[in-house]
Amino acid sequence: MDILQAIILAIIEGITEFLPVSSTGHMIVASSFFGIAHDDFTKLFTIVIQLGTILSVVVLYFKRFFQSLDFYYKLFVAFLPAVFFGLLLNDFIDGLLENPITVAVSLIIGGFILLKVDDWFGGHDDGTEISYLTALKIGLFQCLAMIPGVSRSGASIAGGMTQKLSRTTAAEFSFFLAIPTMLGATVKKSYDYYKAGFELTQDQTYLLIIGNVVGFIVAMIAIKSFIGFLQKHGFKLFGYYRIIAGAIILIIHFFVKPLIII
Template identity: 80%
Template sequence: MNYLQAIILAIIEGLTEFLPVSSTGHMIIASSFFGIASEDFTKLFTIVIQLGTIVSVIVLYFKRFFQSIDFYLKLFVAFIPAVVLGLTLSDLIDSLLENPITVAISLIIGGLFLIKVDDWFGDGEETEISYLTALKIGFFQCLAMIPGTSRSGATIVGGMTQKLSRTVAAEFSFFLAIPTMLGATLKKSYDYYQEGFVLNQEQINLLIIGNVIGFIVAMIAIKSFIGYLSKHGFKMFGYYRIIAGAAILIIHYGIMKLTIV
């Protein structure tokens, strides 16, 4: 991975992490395009630079983190399903992370769903999140273990199914991203440490640059997304996902056909 590739991947991460378009899917496609998707450092990079986007949530919602213990307990409850399933299916998830076809199909299916989700659930009126609602959102988050699904999309829709307003559901999704992504970063870093993977100075520099850029871009993306979502809903994101997924399939099978010929 060179510096230009790191900068582009960090911009993609910052733009897509909190949008319902799948940051992981976009990172897989971009890294595959660069020919670096299978490299160990690329896999570590795409996870670790999520720390920058985590910090963006903390900065934007700083005052909201000084709430009651109840707030943190609800986040913990919502976090539990991902921990259990993530540890159980770790090897399967890693194998899916290099498959652009999985990403494309997930993008299309998720896009079709997002086009209709506003009609099905509307903009709810609930502003309080119960422990049961938090747990249900946590189960929805597990869908994002399939590359291309979108963690933010799954959790926001999960909140909407419980009659939460789009804004409340989105903000809870942002908060839930903190323990989820922090946990994933620590686990992946530990796994590589156990395997004897040692970072050189250039790789450390790439991680620093990636986190800084991810932080700045995510700040802009979150502010823009909340405003757009409250007014317009999910349809545009649904259409985008379908177009992106279809383009990936066309490119992939077009390349395969040319290779066979």
């Protein structure tokens, strides 16, 4: 991985992490185009730069983190399913992370769901309280994003809307839930990387720093834009985007250039 590839991947991560379009899916496709999808450092990089996007949530919603302990208890409850299924399905998930076809199919299916999610579950106001049971259900929905292309934010936001949360409330809870989820994934992947005997070079350390800084800046802009857009327009544009993106990936893979590097 060179510095230009690192910056491009970080921009993709910053834009897509909190949008319902699957950051993991976009990163897999981009790294496949670059020919670095199978590289161990690339896999570490795509996880660790999520720390920068996590920090953007902390900065933007700084005052919200001084709520009651009940707020953190609910986040913990919502986080638990990811811990359980992440550890249980770790090897299976790693196998999927190199397959753009899985990404494409997931993008298309998720796109059709986003076209209808407002009709199915929209129209709720912001007064709905997030209970512990609601938090747990949102956490279970989030686990669907272990399939590349599903979208962590999309699954958790849709999960919140099924529990009668408004789009905005569901999206903001999804942002908060991203912090323990992505932090846990970063720690786990870093530990696996270290346990396997890999050591970061000085250049790789610099790439991780650059990736986190770029991801932080871009994610700040993306979150602000997304909330405003979501309040006015809902999810349909993201649904159309996912369907088109998934179709393009399939066309490129089967008729132009195979994206799976063996």
